Amino acid sequence: MAYHDVVMAGFGGQGLMAIGKLLAKAAMDEGRHVTWLPSYGPEMRGGTANCVVVVDDEPIGSPSVEHAQAAIVMNRPSLDKFEDTLATGGLLVINTSLIAEPVHRADLTTVLVPANDIAEAEGSPKAANMVMLGAYVAHCGVVSAASIEHAIEVSYVGAKKAYGEANLRAFRRGLAS
Amino acid sequence: MAYHDVVMAGFGGQGLMAIGKLLAKAAMDEGRHVTWLPSYGPEMRGGTANCVVVVDDEPIGSPSVEHAQAAIVMNRPSLDKFEDTLATGGLLVINTSLIAEPVHRADLTTVLVPANDIAEAEGSPKAANMVMLGAYVAHCGVVSAASIEHAIEVSYVGAKKAYGEANLRAFRRGLAS
Amino acid sequence: MNHIDIDRERCKSCGLCIDVCNKHLLEFSKDLNSHGYHPVELRNPEKCSACSLCGIVCPEGGVQVYKEIRDKTR
Amino acid sequence: MNHIDIDRERCKSCGLCIDVCNKHLLEFSKDLNSHGYHPVELRNPEKCSACSLCGIVCPEGGVQVYKEIRDKTR
Amino acid sequence: MPSQKQLMKGAEAIAEAAIRAGCRHFFGYPITPQNEIPEYMSKRLPEVGGVYLQAESEVASINMIFGGASTGARVLTSSSSPGVSLMSEGASYLVGAELPAVIVNIMRGGPGLGDIAPSQSDWSMMTKGWGHGDKRYISLCPATVQEAVDMMSLAFDLAEKYRNPVVLLGDGLLGQMMEPVIFPALSEIAPEQSWAARGKLATRPRVIVRSLYLDPAELERHVDHLYDKFARMEREEPRAETWMCDDEPPVLVCAFGTVARIAKTAIGKLRGEGLRVGLWRPMTAWPFPVESLQKAAATSDRLLSIEMNKGQMVEDIRAVIGHDKPVGFWGRSGGMVPTVDEMMNAIRGQFANA
Amino acid sequence: MPSQKQLMKGAEAIAEAAIRAGCRHFFGYPITPQNEIPEYMSKRLPEVGGVYLQAESEVASINMIFGGASTGARVLTSSSSPGVSLMSEGASYLVGAELPAVIVNIMRGGPGLGDIAPSQSDWSMMTKGWGHGDKRYISLCPATVQEAVDMMSLAFDLAEKYRNPVVLLGDGLLGQMMEPVIFPALSEIAPEQSWAARGKLATRPRVIVRSLYLDPAELERHVDHLYDKFARMEREEPRAETWMCDDEPPVLVCAFGTVARIAKTAIGKLRGEGLRVGLWRPMTAWPFPVESLQKAAATSDRLLSIEMNKGQMVEDIRAVIGHDKPVGFWGRSGGMVPTVDEMMNAIRGQFANA
Amino acid sequence: MTETLAFGRTPLLTHNYMHYCPGCTHGVAHRLVAEVIDEMGIQDRTIGVSPVGCAVLAYNYIDVDFIEAAHGRAPAAATGLRRTLPPDRYIFAYQGDGDLASIGMAEIVHAANRGEKLTIIFVNNAIYGMTGGQMAPTTLPGMKTTTSPGGRDVAQTGHPIRVCELLDTLVAPVFIARGSLSSAKNTIKAKKLLRQAFDLQHQGFTFVELLSTCPTGWGLSPTDSLAWLDRNMLPFFPTKTFREPGAMPEHTAAYHPDLKVRD
Amino acid sequence: MTETLAFGRTPLLTHNYMHYCPGCTHGVAHRLVAEVIDEMGIQDRTIGVSPVGCAVLAYNYIDVDFIEAAHGRAPAAATGLRRTLPPDRYIFAYQGDGDLASIGMAEIVHAANRGEKLTIIFVNNAIYGMTGGQMAPTTLPGMKTTTSPGGRDVAQTGHPIRVCELLDTLVAPVFIARGSLSSAKNTIKAKKLLRQAFDLQHQGFTFVELLSTCPTGWGLSPTDSLAWLDRNMLPFFPTKTFREPGAMPEHTAAYHPDLKVRD
Numbered sequence A, B: 001m002a003y004h005d006v007v008m009a010g011f012g013g014q015g016l017m018a019i020g021k022l023l024a025k026a027a028m029d030e031g032r033h034v035t036w037l038p039s040y041g042p043e044m045r046g047g048t049a050n051c052v053v054v055v056d057d058e059p060i061g062s063p064s065v066e067h068a069q070a071a072i073v074m075n076r077p078s079l080d081k082f083e084d085t086l087a088t089g090g091l092l093v094i095n096t097s098l099i100a101e102p103v104h105r106a107d108l109t110t111v112l113v114p115a116n117d118i119a120e121a122e123g124s125p126k127a128a129n130m131v132m133l134g135a136y137v138a139h140c141g142v143v144s145a146a147s148i149e150h151a152i153e154v155s156y157v158g159a160k161k162a163y164g165e166a167n168l169r170a171f172r173r174g175l176a177s
Numbered sequence C, D: 001m002n003h004i005d006i007d008r009e010r011c012k013s014c015g016l017c018i019d020v021c022n023k024h025l026l027e028f029s030k031d032l033n034s035h036g037y038h039p040v041e042l043r044n045p046e047k048c049s050a051c052s053l054c055g056i057v058c059p060e061g062g063v064q065v066y067k068e069i070r071d072k073t074r
Numbered sequence E, F: 001m002p003s004q005k006q007l008m009k010g011a012e013a014i015a016e017a018a019i020r021a022g023c024r025h026f027f028g029y030p031i032t033p034q035n036e037i038p039e040y041m042s043k044r045l046p047e048v049g050g051v052y053l054q055a056e057s058e059v060a061s062i063n064m065i066f067g068g069a070s071t072g073a074r075v076l077t078s079s080s081s082p083g084v085s086l087m088s089e090g091a092s093y094l095v096g097a098e099l100p101a102v103i104v105n106i107m108r109g110g111p112g113l114g115d116i117a118p119s120q121s122d123w124s125m126m127t128k129g130w131g132h133g134d135k136r137y138i139s140l141c142p143a144t145v146q147e148a149v150d151m152m153s154l155a156f157d158l159a160e161k162y163r164n165p166v167v168l169l170g171d172g173l174l175g176q177m178m179e180p181v182i183f184p185a186l187s188e189i190a191p192e193q194s195w196a197a198r199g200k201l202a203t204r205p206r207v208i209v210r211s212l213y214l215d216p217a218e219l220e221r222h223v224d225h226l227y228d229k230f231a232r233m234e235r236e237e238p239r240a241e242t243w244m245c246d247d248e249p250p251v252l253v254c255a256f257g258t259v260a261r262i263a264k265t266a267i268g269k270l271r272g273e274g275l276r277v278g279l280w281r282p283m284t285a286w287p288f289p290v291e292s293l294q295k296a297a298a299t300s301d302r303l304l305s306i307e308m309n310k311g312q313m314v315e316d317i318r319a320v321i322g323h324d325k326p327v328g329f330w331g332r333s334g335g336m337v338p339t340v341d342e343m344m345n346a347i348r349g350q351f352a353n354a
Numbered sequence G, H: 001m002t003e004t005l006a007f008g009r010t011p012l013l014t015h016n017y018m019h020y021c022p023g024c025t026h027g028v029a030h031r032l033v034a035e036v037i038d039e040m041g042i043q044d045r046t047i048g049v050s051p052v053g054c055a056v057l058a059y060n061y062i063d064v065d066f067i068e069a070a071h072g073r074a075p076a077a078a079t080g081l082r083r084t085l086p087p088d089r090y091i092f093a094y095q096g097d098g099d100l101a102s103i104g105m106a107e108i109v110h111a112a113n114r115g116e117k118l119t120i121i122f123v124n125n126a127i128y129g130m131t132g133g134q135m136a137p138t139t140l141p142g143m144k145t146t147t148s149p150g151g152r153d154v155a156q157t158g159h160p161i162r163v164c165e166l167l168d169t170l171v172a173p174v175f176i177a178r179g180s181l182s183s184a185k186n187t188i189k190a191k192k193l194l195r196q197a198f199d200l201q202h203q204g205f206t207f208v209e210l211l212s213t214c215p216t217g218w219g220l221s222p223t224d225s226l227a228w229l230d231r232n233m234l235p236f237f238p239t240k241t242f243r244e245p246g247a248m249p250e251h252t253a254a255y256h257p258d259l260k261v262r263d
């Protein structure tokens, strides 16, 4: 996959930025060019937030994207915002724990993940984002699951190790979902 | 006299700015174009200061002057500075009460005025500047003495009236000197 | 009956009202509002003293408190 | 003999030293220095106590005060 | 009643002219060579029921102006180069919030503390870089004290016409010199602007004076709106003078402010020597009078910009003239005022080049 | 040891790069979108024996920089547009006193408070008007995080080479995005400048760091000396990139900073459509790479400047190109980032015009 | 059975959804200001000045005419309002601790010293909220922020500035007080201070500091934040009224300003 | 018969002719600073910061390395020096009342609050000397200046700011004192204060205010100026030592900064 881009969106605090960074790190470790770009509303906490990750074999031009190839959406307003802008045939990963609405576009590959439920079942209610990341990687394959797992391992060290392990488990549950 | 310019220079506090303004006012009252431009050193008091007055029948271009047609100099450093720059055939009015040095240039019309002595004799030691102005007007004639006298009268009113009268007397002593 | 009116859409689940209510009448709802918060709900209105403390601490101005007026002649 | 040394060229005739000398030994000179000031001069050096007050108040650092050292064995 | 002729320092005349133009509120901080403006205001404004307030700094001045302009009042501040630098942020805010205000800059030698002598070295700052963001200011450049007086009421009118700050750009020479001057009659301007923040009225929407537009799309619309105004200024407000150009002289001198008047003397003398030289003088630094320059330059062979700086306006001239004909520069900087003689030499050099 | 590849935010990478370049002293004040610079510095500088100090304002920052630079230390401050406005006076002082220092401006939308989204609308301020007087700053404009890192040590070297402040001019996109980056090894630079004020030594004349020259003749000599340096900068320091220009494309897109990289994507796609388009990218906003532009433009029919503002760099381009060929402008402002699609449309329009 | 509104939402608060973080007491401070203006019946004569800080959008929430000042310059902008508006207007500025005590220190000291007839509401949350939790001049010793990652080191950055105490050295102010928003009881008291300040505004400079929370910047839950405020801020920032009309700092009363230099 | 130099010109004063007006006590202040540096033997380790004000040319007269700060920013520039130079250096800034108490209020408060290891010499002559005698923040009530032609009107412009008192509300400073140059006796005392400040500088922030004259701005003779200072400035600006090492403002000692937010 030469060029790929993905937008990850949800409420501030749902951990979208973090999974974007993990993806970017994994891609970098695989020797690819990569950019990660955040976007926030005026709120310091709450509100909606998103990030865009671009991966390519060539140096990357625009780090921001109008019609992304893939989207991970974790709340309703983000679905409203990004469903319309996704590229034709794009991949849409939806957190059905928080989003009851149906997807209208027929041309998209839609992956439905009850991420919060899975994470809660796994005993790590905060790791819904990891579940989403897992589902996305499973369906998109822009990077290998192993690269993400490595990125998780090196990102959560020291006091955060236990947290990293929980994230790893959640990620794998997502992969398998 | 279509165009005329004069520089008036001395220690700060000797009243050069004031006589420059009187000349400018007199010229204005005679319907001429006129500019008055001051120049100070870094000192707030003391140091040397000068002003340039330009009078013309036409609108005036430069309010500052390189080779003035006339100079009123009230101290030694000003003589040093302006003797050399005066225009050929210029008028140089010198306060001999404070300047003992001779004038070197032969092409100038030199007027020697013991201004402080005259002013002191007149009982107005601070009016040496007016004596100088009088001598200058007498030899230059750019404006009439009457215009200067009028300017003095209207410039010193109310509480300053007595001061204005002393100035008038000193000016007349200068005219006659 | 005394009761309070919580603006579900304004509530940000900060919990300050829950903490201040010394009758412990307030709880988070299970549902999310459109901003992603679990708004607070009044559980046992009959115990509410209409003391207004919940309203005073609410940063969103999201609580209104109603006091029952008992007929004094009774 | 005690005496003071006034830097004629630095003196600006401010008169602060004249005022502070409680022996009244200081006066303006009739002559101007090159800056147009009448520098202060010491009149009766024999009366100078070398108290240094004139030096302490001079804003120009223009006064130096010399004290005679009497031979203590005498 | 228009007054009779008075002899007045440029700085004081500017202050009086502002009052005549209906300005009753001055906020400023002392700096040479324009102290006569605040000093005059401190005396004169209370006499006409106005308010003079010395700010704690130029940063405070420009923000007091911001508050004052928000109420629709005709407000003025004045300063000189370093102080005007300090106003950069506030000036950009005035543009963003669409507030009318007049700022006088009596330029002195720079950079840094520089000196207190006359200079024109803030041309680039005032016309291009004064503060951040996409913004513009009308800058008026008087050459005589009388023109400064006349431009003062124009400045307030333009500020209100466009709801944008307007600069009166003078130099130490203009500020310090005395010339005879005639003032217009005193006018009273009631601050009755619908956009002014004076307390919420039932009769109009609530007023919020602001420059924040957190949504970039909204900010872009706002900036586009500002640029519509700037485009209109570029159409309607350029002002320039041409002098001694009737015989289509081969050499066109370009100069603004007091340098232009010195240039007139020099050109007059060169004409006496038989050299055909004309003068083009922008009276607005921005909007730069492009058409007027093009017209004046059309019939000349070469241009020479003369400035009291290291060559700032000449960049704008070159942008207009392009490579069509040579545009030379000669100037003095650091507070040195060009003399007539050296200016004549510089102009003569153009004929030598030709 | 040069480090291995790391994924890092632009702002943090800039901070780390400064440290690698020998900077041990940072003075700054928070402002979005560059807070990661001070935050990173507050953590990292103490680890390498340096000093992070939060100033009370940007005015204080730039004056702390002034003091720090006076001792010969490699000092840094960073801010974003409104804060950089506030530094105007101090920046002019740095030039006047001939002090080396590096200032990072991560631009956001303006004017006024504007927004916190990416922008390039301080081009004019930084290249022409930042502060009063005759002055200049070298401004470096990186397009990628790696280039920002590389330019950081260049910035310090140039600042010291010329004893003049140097600006790193980025935008919110550059500051906020993460990219893989490789750092050079950590260097220690001992402040042993002969001109530094570190205490009077018997071995050299007393040091006085100042910008005041009360005698205009002396100030003029000083400004002439500064301009000798600026002229040397104009000869030696312009930097630019041309891309996809080998086949002498008829349309030359001009863009700087992050817009240039977006333009690369757009141009690449247009090339795919068979349209011959090239890119010219200044890497120094000032000195503006005139020769490089002339060369790149020589073989093209028309130019299009694309900017995240209302058209600022385009003025410099037009000044270079003159009336020789059309120079168009297309841009987004107020924090809107141009998309590849709309950029492609704008460029296609040039072919339509042709 | 009828009922009465024991606690209602003042109409002076607009319907806009507030952008503040959950539990942030900026919202409480807004409400108090709105209630005071409402109770005084001065909505049509009140002009607010919003700061640059989390409260920059205050004008979206409090329904009076507003201007938005540059960062730290609200007292100067408010001065511009006061000096140009009819004297019956009420003018308040709302400022955070970065805005007022850091970049805006000169402006607040001078507005206070001139005795500008204003009410300044100083919301002190010991941190820069809006920009992401950097150290403020009022940050407590040892307190961790994004620019004091090891905790505020008093040896390097000094101690918190107590603005009320500092302004209390000036002669002109007529009202200076510090309140807290850490509990319902304190909030009620804080409102009284605001009311006093507005009531006294036409006599001179009035200033109310409100100790406030920033759960996001502090990294604490909203309820923990209130407790933290009480435990840690109050000892250093005592809540009290420092100045009331008639009171004056030491040495001032004895001084009779009747001199003239030059006549 | 031999003689000894009872009072000599310190070699730390250069030979340059001073540009000050006759009788201006800036010259006295310069001499005292030079004498202190001389006596401490720290000429080679001392860096001065000159202000923008009449003393802008201080570097022409005091023979140490110098930098010239922008108007009001000397404390910031001095901070830049302090934070980059080896700790054994002595750094002083010399500022006037316009420079320090007006435009530079934020910088002086914050340098003091951070406890920068500096000595600030504050020459308070109650007027803007350099620019021609405009009103300063320390101008006395009723005092006529070129921008308060009717005398300072306290109702419009407030009362003089007492900077020592204001800074004394901060925790960090180790020395704050006010002296006067109005007589030989006071001048001798003032020098002691300067010496104390320099001696304590490496412990923290030190501040000496010197009441000074501006005969030109005041429109009085030099001798009348000294008398005017004593009669009019002293009652409002008492000369005393406000802060010595170990002393602390109210409420501070009781406060134990040991908290941490977030771990």
Ligand SMILES: Cc1ncc(C[n+]2csc(CCOP(=O)(O)OP(=O)(O)O)c2C)c(N)n1
Binding pocket: F029, F030, F031, F032, F058, F082, F083, F086, G052, G053, G054, G055, G071, G095, G096, G097, G098, G099, G100, G123, G125, G127, G128, G129, G130, G131, G136, G214
């Ligand atoms: C000139 C300038 N500098 C810096 C900023 C960035 N900035 C915005 S708000 C803020 C500080 C906010 O802190 P505070 O005043 O305490 O308000 P809070 O958000 O905590 O309520 C800063 C530094 C700016 N907008 N303008």
Ligand SMILES: Cc1ncc(C[n+]2csc(CCOP(=O)(O)OP(=O)(O)O)c2C)c(N)n1
Binding pocket: E029, E030, E031, E032, E058, E082, E083, E086, H052, H053, H054, H055, H071, H095, H096, H097, H098, H099, H100, H123, H125, H127, H128, H129, H130, H131, H136, H214
């Ligand atoms: C930014 C800026 N604003 C204003 C000035 C003009 N200025 C120079 S000195 C001065 C005030 C001097 O007063 P003070 O600090 O009391 O010193 P003094 O001359 O009385 O010793 C002012 C306003 C300046 N140089 N720079």
Ligand code: SF4
Binding pocket: C004, C020, C021, C022, C023, C024, C025, C026, C042, C047, C048, C049, C050, C051, C052, C053, C054, C055, C065
């Ligand atoms: S009014 Fe009082 S008792 Fe009723 S819910 Fe609110 S806090 Fe509880």
Ligand code: SF4
Binding pocket: C006, C010, C011, C012, C013, C014, C015, C016, C017, C018, C039, C040, C054, C057, C058, C059, C060, C061, C062, C063, G023
């Ligand atoms: S205080 Fe208000 S916002 Fe917070 S939980 Fe209660 S109702 Fe919701």
Ligand code: SF4
Binding pocket: D004, D020, D021, D022, D023, D024, D025, D026, D042, D047, D048, D049, D050, D051, D052, D053, D054, D055, D065
């Ligand atoms: S040393 Fe004392 S006695 Fe002698 S001249 Fe000076 S002041 Fe007078």
Ligand code: SF4
Binding pocket: D006, D010, D011, D012, D013, D014, D015, D016, D017, D018, D039, D040, D057, D058, D059, D060, D061, D062, D063, H023
């Ligand atoms: S104090 Fe100094 S300057 Fe003043 S009169 Fe005496 S010697 Fe001269």
Ligand code: SF4
Binding pocket: A044, A045, G019, G020, G021, G023, G024, G025, G026, G054, G125, G129, G130, G213, G214, G215, G216, G217
């Ligand atoms: S960042 Fe802090 S001050 Fe700002 S809204 Fe959030 S909690 Fe409130």
Ligand code: SF4
Binding pocket: B044, B045, H019, H020, H021, H023, H024, H025, H026, H054, H125, H129, H130, H213, H214, H215, H216, H217
């Ligand atoms: S103006 Fe005043 S402060 Fe300045 S030198 Fe003269 S007397 Fe001294």
Ligand SMILES: [Mg+2]
Binding pocket: G096, G097, G098, G123, G124, G125, G126, G127, G128, G129, G136
């Ligand atoms: Mg805060």
Ligand SMILES: [Mg+2]
Binding pocket: H053, H096, H097, H098, H123, H124, H125, H126, H127, H128, H129, H136
């Ligand atoms: Mg002073």
